[in-house]
Amino acid sequence: MNKFPMKLPAIKIEQPLGDFFVVSIPAEILLNVCYTIRAEILDDFEEPSVSHVGTFINKLVGNQRITSKTRLDEIKRYTETVDASFPNSIILGVNYSTDGTLVTDENVRWDIEHKDNGFYYLIIPTKERLASIIDGQHRVFGFANSNRKDMELLCSVYLDLPLAYHGRIFTNININQRRVDKNLAYNLFQFDMEQGEPSSWSPETLAVYFTRVLSEDENSPLRGKIKLGVVNGASNSTISMASIIDGILSLITSNPKTDRDILQTKKVSEGRDRNMLLNTPSKAPLRKLYLNNKDKTLFDIIFEFLNSVVNNLWKYGVFKKTLGIQACFDFLKIICENDGCNHLDINELIGKASYINFDDPFFGVQSKLRVRIKNTLIVASGMKVLSDLSIKNDADYLEYKRLLMNI
Known part of the structure; x- marks a missing residue:
């Protein structure tokens, strides 16, 4: 299939933390555009993040645990069953590069096109990895070796949501x-x-x-x-x-x-x-x-x-x-x-x-x-x-x- 640029129908959801868009994205596309940032303490970070009660602690980045091969293999097998179903939403925070930098280049940024009739379209210009998986990494990467990569997966997409809130969403869920x-x-x-x-x-x-x-x-x-x-x-x-x-x-x-x-x-x-x-x-x-x-x-x-x-x-x-x-x-x-x-x-x-x-x-x-x-x-x-x-x-x-x- 011709993949990029992609234009996918989307539903806008308004909530206190911020708006996000619900969209169906094929597993094959997610494997191309997604990444995870593992939770890591930066021992040599230039500026310790917090000093309270007289002591600094080191910076923490990322929100994801290390993937489990056993879990990935289980999901891979399940994707190939006749009754495979993934009704829960995969949560993405997009327009950040893998080093945590906000991407401003309009040629590669994910964007939303708003039609007058109230419909929305999610635009994915390229296969550059700009989608951080806030929740659902095993479901996505479980398709890596599956022969069902064409399966549609439900996604909730936040555009330009600060990385600190990625961690908060993950925490509230888990x-x-x-x-x-x-x-x-x-x-x-x-x-x-x-x-x-x-x-x-x-x-x-x-x-x-x-x-x-x-x-x-x-x-x-x-x-x-x-x-x-x-x-x-x-x-x-x-x-x-x-x-x-x-x-x-x-x-x-x-x-x-x-x-x-x-x-x-x-x-x-x-x-x-x-x-x-x-x-x-x-x-x-x-x-x-x-x-x-x-x-x-x-x-x-x-x-x-x-x-x-x-x-x-x-x-x-x-x-x-x-x-x-x-x-x-x-x-x-x-x-x-x-x-x-x-x-x-x-x-x-x-x-x-x-x-x-x-x-x-x-x-x-x-x-x-x-x-x-x-x-x-x-x-x-x-x-x-x-x-x-x-x-x-x-x-x-x-x-x-x-x-x-x-x-």
Whole structure:
């Protein structure tokens, strides 16, 4: 078929983020004009993107996870079945080159032709790769080795949409879906950091920033120990970025999505700030610090706690894993609920638990590891006595007693 230039019928959709056009594009054409930018931390970027609480973090670009060959092969096979169907829209952001530069050359830019009768046409002048896949990369590239490349695919096309919003759309689609690495989805909240002052940041955005600082700052107890889940962000650790973020979120919000949705009812330019959340119910113990923009105080509490964990408990392997860190944040939340971190000495509380043998086989059961570490920390620190805990299993109760016998 004669491919370029192409003129395809399109439907205009108007939504708050911006207009986009719904159009049917053959898979063969998409394979020619599309590309993806993998999420990557630019360690040598000339200007670090954000400096808050006194620390810079490195630039993040891209929004896509690495493609899975297994998934591509599955889609390829499915494309060749007699009942193949792809009703979900592939989302494209067009008129950006593969290096992220906005293309202004009218001879190659995608454009919209508007007819008087309300109809629209999408114009694709050449096969130059100007379409970044915001969502749907596996569906597109699954056709690469298929004999059904002539299949029409539903596409939603944004023209000239800034790259930061590509990441936001991807995040909004995928943050609550298991099929996407949660580390990657959380990383994309960094794009929000670049859109406004910290006072406009959602709990998720602030938690991502804190976690990136903990991963990168040379004075951090967790430097190089957090698995960021993006290119150039790998570490030898089994501690996931998501576990740190979720732990921080538990201290400042009861419902991150609700907070995010409320904040996003206003644009940054219209005065978005945390005061919009003052009437939102939350049982998170350090919520007031977040609402009052006391980010440095909040970060110092988390930093001190994690520093104490590393100094006192890092000799035990369970604390170098995601479940161990999650248990630690469960313990920190209880400390804050009881004290608000105003009077108790966190280092002293953690130090009291350092004599416990966390390499004991009792902590070898993965399904119970998190709660067992949390309960042990609570009792060993003196926050509660063993009888205060709701331990229904008699055998478990005796094991706790054995481990804590010196108290």
